[in-house]
Amino acid sequence: MPELRQDPVSQRWVIIATERAKRPSDFKPPHQEKNGSTGCPFCPGHEKETPPEVLAFRVAGTAPDTPGWRVRVVPNKFAALAPGDDVAIENRGLYRTMSGTGAHEVIIEGPDHNTFFPDMAPDHAVQVFKAWRQRYLQLSRDKKLQYIQLFKNHGRTAGASLEHPHSQLIATPLVPVTVSQEMDRFKSYWQEQESCLLCDVVEAELEAGARVTGFNSEFLAFCPFASRFPMETWIVPRRHQTGFGDCDDVQLKQLGAIVQETLGRLKKAAGDPPFNLVLHTAPLHQDDVIYHWHLELLPRLAIVAGFEWGTGIYINPTPPEIAAQSLNEIKLDQEALA
Amino acid sequence: MPELRQDPVSQRWVIIATERAKRPSDFKPPHQEKNGSTGCPFCPGHEKETPPEVLAFRVAGTAPDTPGWRVRVVPNKFAALAPGDDVAIENRGLYRTMSGTGAHEVIIEGPDHNTFFPDMAPDHAVQVFKAWRQRYLQLSRDKKLQYIQLFKNHGRTAGASLEHPHSQLIATPLVPVTVSQEMDRFKSYWQEQESCLLCDVVEAELEAGARVTGFNSEFLAFCPFASRFPMETWIVPRRHQTGFGDCDDVQLKQLGAIVQETLGRLKKAAGDPPFNLVLHTAPLHQDDVIYHWHLELLPRLAIVAGFEWGTGIYINPTPPEIAAQSLNEIKLDQEALA
CATH class of the missing domain: 3.30.428.10 (HIT-like)
Structure with missing residues (x-):
C-alpha cells in the first residue's frame, strides 16, 4: 500500500510509491522509453496486459478488453495511489503520514501507436476529453477523494515511460498545496x-x-x-x-x-x-x-x-x-x- | 537587462533572462553537455574565455586570469541576474515586474576537467566551500541583495551545460518563496x-x-x-x-x-x-x-x-x-x- 508522507520543514507531501518500489541499484540503467509498437501494452490486441478497462468508447458489439475501442481507460498497473477503505492520518513524532488511498488511471487516447494528439481526427480528440470528464465525474462522487489531477506527459524526459499516446488521472485524498x-x-x-x-x-x-x-x-x-x-x-x-x-x-x-x-x-x-x-x-x-x-x-x-x-x-x-x-x-x- | 516577473495566479517569480535569450527555433537541437576538455572554457589556459576572476586561490606569484589557480570564481558569461544600481518594482495592471538586479557567478572547483568533487584531495574540497563562503560574505554586504543561492548541478539532465566541475552562485533582489x-x-x-x-x-x-x-x-x-x-x-x-x-x-x-x-x-x-x-x-x-x-x-x-x-x-x-x-x-x- 502506498503511503503519503509530509516533510516537516517544507510541509510538502510525497507519495512513497511502494507499488513502483525500486532499490537504488535499479537506477543504473537509465529510464528508457520504449520505441515502436512491438510489445506495447496499450496497442490493440494487448488488452490483457493492462488491468481490466473501467471505460471504453468502442464499436458496438465488441467485448470489453478486446480490440474495437477508440479511447480506453484502465487502472495504472503500477499505481501511485490505490483504492482503499478509508484515509488514515498518523502522527509519528515530528512526522505525519496518510494512507495512500486514491486512484491512478491511464487514458489510452487511441488505438494507433503513432498518431499523437494534435494529429488525431477532431472528433477523436473531443472523445479523449470526454473520457477525462467521465472519469472525473465518476470519481468525484467518492467522498474519500479531495482532488483529481488529470495530465499528459509527452516524451521520455517529460516522464512518459511509454510512447503510445496516453494521459493519466491521479485522485488524491488531500487538497494539493x-x-x-x-x-x-x-x-x-x-x-x-x-x-x-x-x-x-x-x-x-x-x-x-x-x-x-x-x-x-x-x-x-x-x-x-x-x-x-x-x-x-x-x-x-x-x-x-x-x-x-x-x-x-x-x-x-x-x-x-x-x-x-x-x-x-x-x-x-x-x-x-x-x-x-x-x-x-x-x-x-x-x-x-x-x-x-x-x-x-x-x-x-x-x-x-x-x-x-x-x-x-x-x-x-x-x-x-x-x-x-x-x-x-x-x-x-x-x-x-x- | 534581465527582468523578474511575478505570475498573478501562483505568485511565482520568474527571471526572463534576456542575456540567455533564445528564440524557440534555437531549441530544435537538444541541449548538449560538451564532453572532454577540448575547448572547455573552465580549463587552465582558457582563462580569457571567461569574464575576469573575482576570486582565486592560486600559487603565489601567478597573475589573475592565468593558470596557477586551485579554485577560481568568475561572473557567469550568460548571467541570469546582473549588477545594477537599484531594484525597481513596477506594476503593470495585473502584472508585477522587478529589475533583474543581482549577481550570477561560477565557482570553478579545480583545474582538472575530470576530477569531480568526491574524488578531490580533502583540503581541496574544503577550499571549494571556502570560496563559497568568501563570495557569500562579500555579496551579503550589498543591501540591494536579499538572498544568496549557492548550488551545484551535476550531469546534463540536472542542468550542467558544462562538464568541468563547477558550482554556481545567484544572488536575488527578493527573498525566494x-x-x-x-x-x-x-x-x-x-x-x-x-x-x-x-x-x-x-x-x-x-x-x-x-x-x-x-x-x-x-x-x-x-x-x-x-x-x-x-x-x-x-x-x-x-x-x-x-x-x-x-x-x-x-x-x-x-x-x-x-x-x-x-x-x-x-x-x-x-x-x-x-x-x-x-x-x-x-x-x-x-x-x-x-x-x-x-x-x-x-x-x-x-x-x-x-x-x-x-x-x-x-x-x-x-x-x-x-x-x-x-x-x-x-x-x-x-x-x-x-
Whole structure:
C-alpha cells in the first residue's frame, strides 16, 4: 500500500510509491522509453496486459478488453495511489503520514501507436476529453477523494515511460498545496476586486494581444506573462467556471480543437519537444470555492536545476512575447483543425 | 537587462533572462553537455574565455586570469541576474515586474576537467566551500541583495551545460518563496515548541538511525523522511546556525568531508547519476530570523512530470529507509576520506 508522507520543514507531501518500489541499484540503467509498437501494452490486441478497462468508447458489439475501442481507460498497473477503505492520518513524532488511498488511471487516447494528439481526427480528440470528464465525474462522487489531477506527459524526459499516446488521472485524498495556494490567491483577489482573477487575466490578454496564441468561442490560449518555460501556454475557458467537471459538450468540442491547435503549433515550432499538459481545477466537495479551471502546457525546454529547487524562481530564456510570435508564425494543416 | 516577473495566479517569480535569450527555433537541437576538455572554457589556459576572476586561490606569484589557480570564481558569461544600481518594482495592471538586479557567478572547483568533487584531495574540497563562503560574505554586504543561492548541478539532465566541475552562485533582489515558506514554518514551530525544528529533526534522525547515511562532529547526513527523490540526502549542521555565512573554519573542514563522503556514496550506489546540491540558508539583512541552514542533495532519479507540476506532490519509488541502507552498504576508498 502506498503511503503519503509530509516533510516537516517544507510541509510538502510525497507519495512513497511502494507499488513502483525500486532499490537504488535499479537506477543504473537509465529510464528508457520504449520505441515502436512491438510489445506495447496499450496497442490493440494487448488488452490483457493492462488491468481490466473501467471505460471504453468502442464499436458496438465488441467485448470489453478486446480490440474495437477508440479511447480506453484502465487502472495504472503500477499505481501511485490505490483504492482503499478509508484515509488514515498518523502522527509519528515530528512526522505525519496518510494512507495512500486514491486512484491512478491511464487514458489510452487511441488505438494507433503513432498518431499523437494534435494529429488525431477532431472528433477523436473531443472523445479523449470526454473520457477525462467521465472519469472525473465518476470519481468525484467518492467522498474519500479531495482532488483529481488529470495530465499528459509527452516524451521520455517529460516522464512518459511509454510512447503510445496516453494521459493519466491521479485522485488524491488531500487538497494539493499548489491548488490551495492558488485558491487563496483567487479568494483574496475576489475580496479586493469583486471579480475573478483569471477572468480578468483573459480580458487583459485579449486586449494586449502580444501573448495570445489562439482562441475560439469558448477558450483562450496564451503564453503567460511570467512563463516558467519557453513556449509555456495556458488554455483557459472564457466562461467563468470553477471546476473541469462543469465543462459542457459545447465547450468540450472547442477544448479538443484548441488543444490540438496548441500542441500542433508547439510540435512544429520546437521540433516535437517533451511536454507536460496539466489540469488545474477546484478541489472536490467544497462549497463557495473561488477558482477558474484551466490547462497549463509546460514544454520541457529549460531544465529545472539547483537554482529553481532552492528558490522556487524559474529562469526562462525566451520572453513569452517572442514565444507567442514564433508560435503564431506556424502554419497549420487546415484539415486537421477543421 | 534581465527582468523578474511575478505570475498573478501562483505568485511565482520568474527571471526572463534576456542575456540567455533564445528564440524557440534555437531549441530544435537538444541541449548538449560538451564532453572532454577540448575547448572547455573552465580549463587552465582558457582563462580569457571567461569574464575576469573575482576570486582565486592560486600559487603565489601567478597573475589573475592565468593558470596557477586551485579554485577560481568568475561572473557567469550568460548571467541570469546582473549588477545594477537599484531594484525597481513596477506594476503593470495585473502584472508585477522587478529589475533583474543581482549577481550570477561560477565557482570553478579545480583545474582538472575530470576530477569531480568526491574524488578531490580533502583540503581541496574544503577550499571549494571556502570560496563559497568568501563570495557569500562579500555579496551579503550589498543591501540591494536579499538572498544568496549557492548550488551545484551535476550531469546534463540536472542542468550542467558544462562538464568541468563547477558550482554556481545567484544572488536575488527578493527573498525566494521557498525560503520564506520554510521560515514561516520554523517560526511557528519555535512558537509552539520553543526549539528549532531542524535541531529536533537532527536529534530524531540520530535516535531513529534508519535514515542516517553519515555524520561527523559537525554535520549529519540523512535521507529525509519525506524524500522527493530516491537517495535524496540532507546535510545539516549539528550546531544551531541560521545562515551559511556563520560557518566557521572547523565546520568548513567537516563540511568538505561529509559532502565528499555523501557524493561518493551516491556515485557508487547509483552509477554517477545527475544531481543538484542546493544550499538552503536565511535571507540577508533580517534580524531575529529563525532558520537552520543546510544542504539538500537531489539525485535526479525520478522525473518531475505532470502530476508533480499540478499538485506539488512528488512520487518517490524508493523509501528513504531503503535508500539509506543501500548508501550505507557502499564501501568508500578510505584515503579519499582521510
